[in-house]
Amino acid sequence: MSPPDCRRCAAATIAIDAGEYAETVPAETTRLVLCTHCLALESAPTDGADTPTTAGADHEPAVAQVSEQFPTGEAAVPFALLVGLLENLALNRAAITDLLAAVEHAGVDPLARLEQLTHDPEIEPAIDLEGRARQLEQLL
Template sequence: MYCSHCDSPLVPFEVPEAYGEYAPSEAPVATICSRCLRVTDLEESNEVAVADSPDFTIVSEAFPTREKPAAGVALALGLCASLARNRNNLEALVADLERAGTDPLLTLERVCQDPSVEPTMDLERRLHQLEQFVY
């Protein structure tokens, strides 16, 4: 399965129930592009097998190794596409990830610095803005 925007591999993942409201269209399965970092929903009618433990390191080695925090970071990247529209959800998701023991802002910064990714948005600037309203 490949991204329709940059033709790079997609990583499909199940959205943890606790993070369902942060998923695109509140879908139970989403994908993240390994290059442009677009996060999209994956319709259940799509017959794509989701790995029991998706390999988010295909996107970046900076992703957490545990599945739930990695999915949360992926969803946060998707929400960064529109900070104004997603501010409340981003604040809540960042807080949830921190309570679970993940440093989401540091992880997002490291993903942003990974030379293999080319985000479709100015992720560096958005992370700076995210830091301002989260803390």
């Protein structure tokens, strides 16, 4: 079953299972969807009718549907969560710091990838991604 469309912009979404990063997600569920266009991160529906199948420990989310700039492998889930949590940097600061470390540990420079996403013409983030990247640099 495919994930539901984004509630903000009606674009397609990809399913994500927070898995080992569940403590970073400010929701009651670890099953989430990330918009492929505006990068909004939301809890997946729980009504059963539109519940997406999420990537588990042995399945990677379909991040290629978002952008070629999205990291794959071990960095895919923490980077997707990081991007989604940037909407509220102040509230999610601790989780974002943990996710940055996880992405770096997986061998990916998260700030460079955020910068690359700002230049992807297919993406129109709901937030000022470039501004958030600058704020992250100051945070570190």
